[in-house]
Amino acid sequence: MIDRDDPLAAVSTPWDAPLVPEFPFQMRNVTILTSFYRTSLDASRSVLPAPLEPASDLVAVHLYQMNDTDYFGTYQESAVQIDACIPGTDVRGAYSPYLFLNSDGAIAAGREVYGQPKKFGSPSIRVNQDLIVGTVKRNGVRFLRVTTPYKQQRADIGDAQKIFDFVTNINYKVIPAAAGGTVVRELTARELTDVTVHECWRAPGTVEISPHAQAPVHRLPVVEMLDAFYWSCDFTLGPARVVHVY
Secondary structure, eight states, rough: OOOOEEEEEEGSSSSTSSSSSOOOOOEEEEEEEEEEEEEOOHHHHHTTTTTOOOEEEEEEEEEEEEEEETTTEEEEEEEEEEEEEEEEEOOOEEEEEEEEEEHHHHHHHIIIIOOHHHHHEEEEEEETTEEEEOOOEETTTEEEEEEEESEEEEEHHHHHHHOOOOOEEEEEEEEEESSEEEEEEEEEEEEEEEEEEEEEEEEEEEEEEEETTTTTTGOOOOOOOOEEEEEEEEEEEOOOOEEOOO
């Protein structure tokens, strides 16, 4: 417990049992189902805050089984990302319009540190005989389902990055002020570091999206389905950097 006379020593609140850890921290033995598809450029543009623009028509859908995470333990997470850039700059990466997970600490850390639009949801990855099935629910209603055959073709995660390099994650960070208005409004970017891939498999993927008012992933409709990757890895999450201030 910190000294009450030194409140600046607190990392997060409650200060005697903080919800958000200090960065960096590590994820170990993470199982990930990543599927790619094409949408329309107009659809991508509709969920991007200016000055971001679509860099392509690609969308990545990730489902994560976090098996051993510093501070947070075990939980499940999902992320929808689009290929985005700031024209005339070197800023390019995977912009996150939607993220859903079932850890309050990871939700708070993502929102408070990176500005990720994390909301509570129920993602899962399971194996049904020869099929890998990923689903995401919010309010008990499924709005996303991803499928791919079970471990058909060995691959390298670099093959996935050739389709859409998602290592750099871009987020729109907004922190409201207590008296009204905002204290922070900026675009942040961060990279996965210390990545160790244990195995990676590739096969055709499917992405099925159902309309959901609290999880409007349907705003990014599937135009063409691409491949999916089923992989496991360790990685570290560190601080972000600011790439644009409003």
